[in-house]
Every structure is written in C-alpha cells, then in structure tokens.
Amino acid sequence: MPLRVRLTLWYGTALALILIIFSTILYLVTARSLRDAVDESLEETAAAAVRSLEERGFLPLIDEDELMSQFPELARIDKFFQIFSPSGTITIRSPNVKQQEMPLSRQALEVAYSGRSLLEFAKYPKEPALRLISVPIIYRGNLLYIIQVGTSMDSVEETLNRLLLVLLVSMPIALAVSLAGGWFMAGRALRPVDTITLAAQRIAGGDLTQRLTVPASADEIGRLTNTFNAMIDRLETSFRQIRQFSSDASHELRTPLTVMKGETELALRRPRETDDYKVVLESNLEEIDRMTRIVDELLFLSRADMGEVKMERLPVPLDTLIEDLHRQASLLGQERNIQVVLRATTPAVVLGDELRLRELFLNLLDNAVKYSRPSGAVDIALMIDQTHARVSVTDHGIGIAQEDQTRIFDRFYRTDEARAHTKKGTGLGLAICAWIAESHRGRIEVQSKVGEGSTFTVMLPLAPAPAAAKRPPISSSPSSHRER
Amino acid sequence: MRILVIEDETKVGCFIRRALEEESYAVDLCEDGAKGLEMALHTNYDLLIVDLMLPSLSGLDILKGVRQAKIQTPILILTAQSQVDQRVKGLDAGADDYLTKPFAIDELLARIRALLRRGSTESPGVLQIDDLALNPATREVTRGSQRIDLTLKEYALLEYLMRHTGRVLTRPMISEHVWNQDFDTFTNVIDVYVNYLRNKIDRGHSKKLIHTIRGSGYMLKVD
Ligand SMILES: Nc1ncnc2c1ncn2[C@@H]1O[C@H](COP(=O)(O)OP(=O)(O)O)[C@@H](O)[C@H]1O
Ligand SMILES: [Mg+2]
Numbered sequence: 121m122p123l124r125v126r127l128t129l130w131y132g133t134a135l136a137l138i139l140i141i142f143s144t145i146l147y148l149v150t151a152r153s154l155r156d157a158v159d160e161s162l163e164e165t166a167a168a169a170v171r172s173l174e175e176r177g178f179l180p181l182i183d184e185d186e187l188m189s190q191f192p193e194l195a196r197i198d199k200f201f202q203i204f205s206p207s208g209t210i211t212i213r214s215p216n217v218k219q220q221e222m223p224l225s226r227q228a229l230e231v232a233y234s235g236r237s238l239l240e241f242a243k244y245p246k247e248p249a250l251r252l253i254s255v256p257i258i259y260r261g262n263l264l265y266i267i268q269v270g271t272s273m274d275s276v277e278e279t280l281n282r283l284l285l286v287l288l289v290s291m292p293i294a295l296a297v298s299l300a301g302g303w304f305m306a307g308r309a310l311r312p313v314d315t316i317t318l319a320a321q322r323i324a325g326g327d328l329t330q331r332l333t334v335p336a337s338a339d340e341i342g343r344l345t346n347t348f349n350a351m352i353d354r355l356e357t358s359f360r361q362i363r364q365f366s367s368d369a370s371h372e373l374r375t376p377l378t379v380m381k382g383e384t385e386l387a388l389r390r391p392r393e394t395d396d397y398k399v400v401l402e403s404n405l406e407e408i409d410r411m412t413r414i415v416d417e418l419l420f421l422s423r424a425d426m427g428e429v430k431m432e433r434l435p436v437p438l439d440t441l442i443e444d445l446h447r448q449a450s451l452l453g454q455e456r457n458i459q460v461v462l463r464a465t466t467p468a469v470v471l472g473d474e475l476r477l478r479e480l481f482l483n484l485l486d487n488a489v490k491y492s493r494p495s496g497a498v499d500i501a502l503m504i505d506q507t508h509a510r511v512s513v514t515d516h517g518i519g520i521a522q523e524d525q526t527r528i529f530d531r532f533y534r535t536d537e538a539r540a541h542t543k544k545g546t547g548l549g550l551a552i553c554a555w556i557a558e559s560h561r562g563r564i565e566v567q568s569k570v571g572e573g574s575t576f577t578v579m580l581p582l583a584p585a586p587a588a589a590k591r592p593p594i595s596s597s598p599s600s601h602r603e604r
Numbered sequence: 605m606r607i608l609v610i611e612d613e614t615k616v617g618c619f620i621r622r623a624l625e626e627e628s629y630a631v632d633l634c635e636d637g638a639k640g641l642e643m644a645l646h647t648n649y650d651l652l653i654v655d656l657m658l659p660s661l662s663g664l665d666i667l668k669g670v671r672q673a674k675i676q677t678p679i680l681i682l683t684a685q686s687q688v689d690q691r692v693k694g695l696d697a698g699a700d701d702y703l704t705k706p707f708a709i710d711e712l713l714a715r716i717r718a719l720l721r722r723g724s725t726e727s728p729g730v731l732q733i734d735d736l737a738l739n740p741a742t743r744e745v746t747r748g749s750q751r752i753d754l755t756l757k758e759y760a761l762l763e764y765l766m767r768h769t770g771r772v773l774t775r776p777m778i779s780e781h782v783w784n785q786d787f788d789t790f791t792n793v794i795d796v797y798v799n800y801l802r803n804k805i806d807r808g809h810s811k812k813l814i815h816t817i818r819g820s821g822y823m824l825k826v827d
Contacts, residue, residue, distance in 0.1 A: 382616060
C-alpha cells in the first residue's frame with residue numbers, strides 16, 4: 121500500500137476514534153445535565169407546593185377549581201401535579217393532566233411511607249416519557265398526602281435527538297474533510313520523496329550527472345536530499361575513476377600488443393634476413409616483459425583494493441634495510457653511470473612488512489635513477505624524529521611540475537616529460553608505493569622543481585619502545601626473514 | 605604518395621613507417637602532437653595517420669586544427685580505446701576512418717588505399733592511361749600484356765604521375781609527394797628516377813607517355 125494511503129488511513133482512523141469518543145462523552149454529559157435540570161426543577165416545584173400546603177395548614181382540598189384559586193402559582197407552571205391519599209388513590213389532580221389514569225406506583229407508595237421522596241420515570245404508550253417526583257406530607261407522624269409533580273421529558277428528548285442528529289451528520293463530514301486534507305498534506309509532504317525516486321531511477325539508469333534540487337528547508341527531506349546528492353557525488357567520482365582506470369589499463373595493455381602484432385606481421389610479410397627476425401623477437405620479448413610487469417602491478421593493486429593483500433606487522437629495522445637497498449640501487453645506477461649515495465642513517469625500527477617496504481623504497485630508488493640525467497647523483501637519507509622515521513630519496517633529474525605532483529600517485533599517470541625521457545615505466549609504481557605507505561600508517565611527500573630534481577620522503581611511524589628494544593636480527597635476504 | 609604518421613609509441617610508429625615504406629609510400633614520422641600538427645599544416649601530405657593519445661596535443665585537437673585550416677587530406681585515426689564515443693568523436697571531428705589497436709597491417713594498408721582512392725573522383729582501383737595500367741592493391745604495373753618490375757621509388761613516382769595524368773608536375777611537387785622530409789631538394793634525384801621510369805615504360809614503345817615540359821617539370825599523357 122502506498123505510503124500516502126497508509127498515512128491518510130492512519131490519520132483518518134485516529135481522527136474517527138477521537139471524534140466518536142468526544143461525541144459520546146458530549147452526548148452523555150448533555151443528557152445527564154438536562155435530566156438533572158429537569159429533576160431540580162421538579163424538586164423545586166414540589167417543595168414550593170409543599171410549602172404552600174403547609175402555610176394553609178394542610179386543608180383537605182376538594183376540587184380542582186378550588187385548588188387553582190388557592191394556588192394560583194400552580195397554573196403558571198409547565199408541570200402537572202397530583203395529590204394522592206395515603207391509600208394511593210387520586211384525591212386531586214391539576215387540569216393539565218391528560219385524561220388518562222396515572223396511578224401512584226407501588227414503589228412510590230412504599231417510599232412515601234418511609235418518609236422519603238422518589239424520582240421516577242413513567243412511560244405510557246404513545247406518550248413521551250414522564251418524569252415524576254412523589255413527595256410525602258407527614259404531619260405529626262401521619263402520612264397525610266402524597267404530592268406528585270410530573271413533567272414530560274419531551275423537550276429533553278427532542279434536544280438530545282437533535283444533538284445526536286447533529287453529531288451523526290457532522291462527524292462523517294468532519295472526517296471526510298480532514299481525510300481529504302490529510303491526503304493532500306501527505307501528498308505534499310511526500311512529493312519530494314517522489315522527486316527523489318524519479319531522480320534515483322534516472323541515476324540507476326546510468327545518468328550519474330543528475331542531482332536533486334535541494335529544498336530551501338533544512339527538514340528531513342532536505343537532509344535526505346543532501347545525503348543522496350553526496351552519495352551520487354561519491355558514486356560519480358568513483359565511476360569516473362574506474363572508467364578512467366579501465367581505459368588507461370586497456371591502453372597500456374594494447375600498446376605492447378600492437379607492437380608485437382605489428383612487428384610480427386611485418387616480419388612475416390616477406391622473407392627476411394635472420395638478423396631482422398632476431399630484432400623482432402628481442403623487441404617482442406621486451407614487450408612481453410612490459411606486459412608482465414603491468415599485469416603483476418595491476419593484480420597487486422586490485423588485490424589491494426579488495427583488501428586481499430596480507431600485511432605483516434613485525435619490527436623492521438629500517439637502517440639495515442636501507443643499507444641493503446643502497447647496495448642494490450648502486451647496481452641499478454651503474455648502468456647509467458649514476459652515483460647512489462647514502463647520506464645519513466640512524467637506527468630506526470618500524471612495525472610492518474619488510475617485503476612491502478623494500479618494494480616501496482626500491483620503486484622510489486628506481487624512479488630516482490630512471491629520471492636522473494646520465495652521471496647524475498641520487499641521495500638516500502634516513503632520519504627520525506620523536507614519532508616518525510623519514511626516508512628521503514633525492515635526485516637531480518627532470519623534476520615534476522607543481523600541478524603534476526599530486527597526480528603522479530594516480531594509476532597509470534606519467535608526466536609528458538617522463539614519457540619523453542624514457543619508455544620504461546608503467547605509471548603504477550607510485551600508486552603501489554602510496555598504498556604501501558598508507559597501510560603502514562605513513563605517507564609520501566614530494567618536493568620537486570622541473571629541471572632541478574625531486575625529493576620523495578616517506579614517513580613511517582616508529583615502533584613503540586618495547587618492540588624497538590628487542591631488535592630481531594635481520595638478514596639481507598627477505599625470504600629467510602619471512603620464514604621465521 | 606606521402607604520408608604523415610603521428611604516433612608517440614616509438615615502436616608502433618617505426619613498424620608502421622617500415623610497413624608503409626615497403627609499400628613505396630614516402631613516410632614522415634612524428635612523436636609529438638603539436639609538432640605533428642605543424643607538419644600537417646605546412647606540408648601537402650596525401651594522408652595523415654594520427655594516434656588519439658599523444659603528449660602536448662591530443663589526436664582530436666590535431667584533427668580539428670587540420671580541418672580548421674581547410675585541409676581536406678584524408679585522416680586515419682589510430683586508437684587504443686575500444687570505446688565507441690572516442691571513435692565517434694574522432695569521426696565527427698573530421699577523421700575519415702579509424703583503426704583500433706592492435707590492428708592487422710594488411711587492414712591498415714587496405715584502408716590507406718581506400719582513403720587515397722577516395723581523393724580521385726575517377727575509376728577506383730586500377731589506374732590506367734592508354735595501355736599502361738597500375739594496380740595499387742597488388743602494385744602490379746603492366747604495359748600492354750607485358751609486366752613491368754619497378755623499384756619502390758620508381759613505383760611511387762609512377763603512381764604519383766598516374767594519379768595526376770595530363771597535369772604538369774613540377775619537381776617540388778614531385779619531391780613533396782614522393783619523397784619524405786629527409787629528401788634533399790637540390791639534387792637531381794628526380795630526373796634520375798624519371799629516366800629509370802622512361803627506360804622501363806616507354807622504351808620499345810612508339811607511343812611515349814612520359815613527357816618533359818622544359819623549364820617546369822614532367823607530365824604523363826597520351827600524345
Ligand atoms: N624521481 C622522479 N623524478 C621525476 N619524475 C618522477 C620521479 N618519480 C616519479 N616521477 C613521475 O611520476 C610518474 C609516476 O611514477 P611511477 O608510478 O613510478 O611510474 P613509472 O616510474 O613507471 O613511470 C612518472 O611517470 C614520472 O612522471
Ligand atoms: Mg616507477
């Protein structure tokens with residue numbers, strides 16, 4: 121059932137209940153107070169009659185005419201009265217009593233003998249109900265007469281009936297009107313929800329550029345809209361990233377394929393010298409290596425994205441690691457006649473995965489050597505402050521423009537200068553470095569000037585003191601370290 | 605036929621160039637977008653092959669630049685992206701055809717032939733003048749019933765002459781369309797090659813087809 125219908129029904133049911141309870145109470149209270157008023161006036165009239173009789177010394181009254189002349193006030197009242205003898209027979213009655221006999225009830229007679237008054241209803245066919253009060257007149261211990269004053273309940277009942285009619289007619293009208301109002305209000309309140317639904321459908325259809333217009337009010341709907349828009353923002357960004365990523369990945373993988381296919385086909389088009397074939401095979405091998413590297417790195421990153429990469433958290437002595445990497449990087453540098461110098465080192469232990477940290481620093485060193493000019497120099501330094509170890513790798517190579525310095529950590533991003541400088545490179549290395557640094561609760565900072573060189577600084581939180589105290593011996597080969 | 609290849613992947617550019625040269629096209633190779641556009645604007649190429657992802661200036665921008673300069677040279681785009689929208693954008697920006705990497709060399713060559721054919725309004729496929737016929741697809745040249753073997757350059761020169769039958773072709777025009785940018789205009793290489801061609805085509809035939817227009821250049825026509 122739609123929310124709008126449900127809201128309206130809930131509202132209507134609650135309102136109907138309230139109206140019914142209210143009307144019932146109103147009716148009962150009104151009926152009660154009208155009857156009380158009748159009873160009161162009957163009692164007053166009876167009391168007045170008794171007073172009049174007392175003033176006249178309880179004369180036996182013979183007939184009505186005499187009675188009326190004796191008690192002129194009786195003619196003016198809207199009530200009738202009867203006077204009964206102690207035996208219960210009618211002695212006298214006022215002229216406005218209809219022709220019918222209205223004998224004194226047994227109960228009234230009994231009560232009269234006990235000296236008390238009685239209020240009762242009397243019902244005759246085809247007549248409105250009557251309300252009667254019977255008052256005994258006792259003189260010196262003897263019951264002289266019983267005075268009965270009565271009145272018709274006609275007007276009371278008529279009033280009550282009219283009230284009932286008004287209530288019965290007006291209640292459904294009020295209910296209908298407020299149901300319509302409730303339907304309208306619910307519709308109004310729910311309209312933004314409909315808008316959100318429509319927009320969500322369009323977005324689900326693939327159009328992530330859609331946004332909801334935020335209502336001016338800061339109510340629930342406003343908050344929902346804002347939350348929704350923020351969610352779509354994030355979705356759009358990550359969709360764009362994924363699309364960019366897969367298009368980049370496809371480009372990077374297609375390039376080596378294009379080279380291999382093109383060169384091989386070209387070689388096969390006509391008979392050639394053996395050396396020509398050798399050149400093609402060597403080139404293809406290069407491309408295969410390149411593809412293997414891209415696929416490995418992509419696999420690592422996608423496993424990292426899915427949280428499937430296991431990270432050790434063991435104490436790693438950075439100084440030993442850096443010294444070892446320094447030797448490795450020196451070999452790397454030799455090919456291009458680049459000096460790799462270890463400028464500063466200090467004992468430092470961090471908690472982490474030695475293999476990954478090795479990969480991180482090796483990537484930075486590889487970049488530094490790769491983007492240096494021939495016979496340039498690369499400096500490594502390890503320093504600590506209270507909380508962090510700082511490993512910096514400095515080169516004097518091509519440098520990175522300010523606007524590229526954040527983007528180089530993006531997957532596949534390579535600056536135009538880097539592309540022009542060397543074809544070797546996948547653009548994935550720094551993305552992996554950043555991920556490794558982050559999963560060690562560290563970060564990488566870049567300082568660079570185009571044409572002058574770059575410094576990459578890795579900051580890693582130092583291991584807490586006890587871990588640093590029991591430094592395990594570390595071997596230069598990572599695999600033997602692993603096996604412990 | 606002279607072709608400009610703008611492709612930043614050195615290896616890809618190199619094998620395209622070799623493949624084209626083996627088909628007797630004159631090829632210039634450029635690895636940079638902005639420089640490529642400049643070359644396209646200043647030299648009268650017969651065809652441009654443009655990669656879409658380039659440093660400094662994208663392939664799309666090159667396309668737009670070339671078309672803005674009212675140059676109608678056919679353009680073939682190479683793209684590593686299989687996405688439809690990239691190709692659509694390229695075609696809308698004025699490209700005549702596209703190829704997705706990796707591609708087959710035979711297909712590249714066939715598309716180039718088709719694009720070059722599109723330029724001339726007359727008979728597609730085989731070029732013919734009198735009893736001399738040249739088939740660009742098979743690179744077969746015949747005079748009458750006799751097959752003629754030509755070197756790459758001779759073939760390129762003859763194809764150029766045959767595509768412009770009946771028009772005077774100056775030496776600069778010939779060098780621009782038959783040789784690439786490494787060609788030194790001050791040598792008499794063109795005259796030497798025209799002579800080679802004459803020997804192979806006109807010798808022994810009473811009807812001469814290659815004519816020297818004194819003071820300006822050469823012309824291929826039936827007397
Ligand atoms: N030491 C450096 N000097 C200059 N540019 C660098 C340096 N390190 C990284 N870069 C830039 O960052 C980009 C991304 O680096 P990376 O992810 O390691 O990819 P790759 O080294 O495979 O190109 C490089 O292509 C280059 O543009
Ligand atoms: Mg790298």
